[in-house]
Amino acid sequence: MIPEKRQKQILAWVKQHGSVRIAFLKEELGVSEMTIYRDIQKLIQDEEIERVPGGVKYLQPSVQSRQCGVCFQESFSVQAAQLMHADGSMAHFCCPHCLLMFMAHHGSEEEQVIGRDFLRGTTMNARLGIFLIGADECLHCCAPQVLLFQHQAQAVKFQAGFGGELYDFSQAVTAVASAMSCCTPDPGQN
């Protein structure tokens, strides 16, 4: 059997069972353990499976097929945000703009809202963040651009250099919603 065919077969078993043991693969395919390791190495590189003690496990493709919950684009900025519903399910957003748009139309007090500090990239509770709307373009995502900061002092400094207006979470939700209702977004934005 050629390596590609073996790897396909291994992946099919892993998908079917969730995980399989190296000993099982060795026996079923009738090849050496070295060969099995070479095959699974390829699948691990492709992020199809991952190693577990004594075997391999299927890697859920959820991260790869992620889409923004508002504008449906698949490219995410460095400021990607998430929202966790009360039942534990997640929604993903390309940037804080779409997060705020979602909150304006479907948000409640119950969701956990996770954003990233613009300067350090650390995850944070977006409800406690400072939002800078309309500063000089740097995210190349949705318009009007929204940046999220963890610390007020840093947001103020950034605003001094790059313009825009500062808002807290609930003010920012209102500001983005009203900006979007009075003008249609530029179709060239993507």
Ligand SMILES: [Zn+2]
């Ligand atoms: Zn979006």
Ligand SMILES: [Zn+2]
């Ligand atoms: Zn965006």
